[in-house]
Amino acid sequence: MRKAFFKDVELAVLEGVYEPREDSYLLAEAVDVKPGNRVLDMGTGSGIQAVNAALAGAREVWAVDVNPKALENARLNFERLKLKAKLVVRESELFEEIPEGERFDVIVFNPPYLPSEGIEDLAVDGGVEGRQFLDEFLEQFKFFLAPGGSAYFLQNDLNGAEKTGEMLGRLGIRHEMAAHKKVSFEELFVFRCWA
Numbered sequence: 001m002r003k004a005f006f007k008d009v010e011l012a013v014l015e016g017v018y019e020p021r022e023d024s025y026l027l028a029e030a031v032d033v034k035p036g037n038r039v040l041d042m043g044t045g046s047g048i049q050a051v052n053a054a055l056a057g058a059r060e061v062w063a064v065d066v067n068p069k070a071l072e073n074a075r076l077n078f079e080r081l082k083l084k085a086k087l088v089v090r091e092s093e094l095f096e097e098i099p100e101g102e103r104f105d106v107i108v109f110n111p112p113y114l115p116s117e118g119i120e121d122l123a124v125d126g127g128v129e130g131r132q133f134l135d136e137f138l139e140q141f142k143f144f145l146a147p148g149g150s151a152y153f154l155q156n157d158l159n160g161a162e163k164t165g166e167m168l169g170r171l172g173i174r175h176e177m178a179a180h181k182k183v184s185f186e187e188l189f190v191f192r193c194w195a
């Protein structure tokens with residue numbers, strides 16, 4: 001079993017699950033979860049964002065992924081770390097299996113964002129412009145955000161930070177750049193949005 005280290009904790013990473021990288025860490029460091037928050041971690045992978053939320057004092061964390069192995073991984077890390085937050089896992093294509101009316105104080109998404117001809121590797125392939133899942137997420141997340149809540153998501157320069165800004169403007173969603181970092185072949189950006 002692979003391991004990743006984050007904020008003095010050891011995360012288990014199961015076979016077939018995205019191993020936390022620079023993008024995961026940048027996003028986790030940018031997210032502001034307050035004690036008692038209800039948090040949705042979209043595309044949970046190893047569960048790093050869900051664990052981060054629980055360590056910050058979230059009372060309830062939903063870990064969502066299309067990959068059932070990722071849900072098993074998030075649950076395993078919650079158990080290993082004896083986290084107190086209530087964990088809800090959902091196998092879902094983005095928000096499809098999240099019941100209408102569920103509202104979260106914080107929504108986090110580290111999407112598959114690399115430009116790709118098709119979708120072969122669900123963890124990284126984002127379609128031709130790398131925006132297939134990001135754009136769908138941008139259209140939907142506000143319906144699941146609690147009043148005063150924030151959504152954080154990651155993207156890089158290859159799939160168009162400007163395009164994201166334009167799209168959020170068109171959707172009437174306020175936003176800011178919460179973090180950015182240049183890594184080997186790309187520049188990573190974390191957006192924070194609020195309604």
Ligand SMILES: C[S@@+](CC[C@H](N)C(=O)[O-])C[C@H]1O[C@@H](n2cnc3c(N)ncnc32)[C@H](O)[C@@H]1O
Nearest residue numbers: 018024043044045065066067093094110122123
């Ligand atoms: C880049 S990984 C991020 C994993 C983890 N959140 C992190 O920060 O390290 C993207 C995750 O999104 C999941 N995913 C891909 N398409 C999805 C979809 N349509 N709905 C929900 N999750 C999806 C993948 O299975 C993968 O676990």
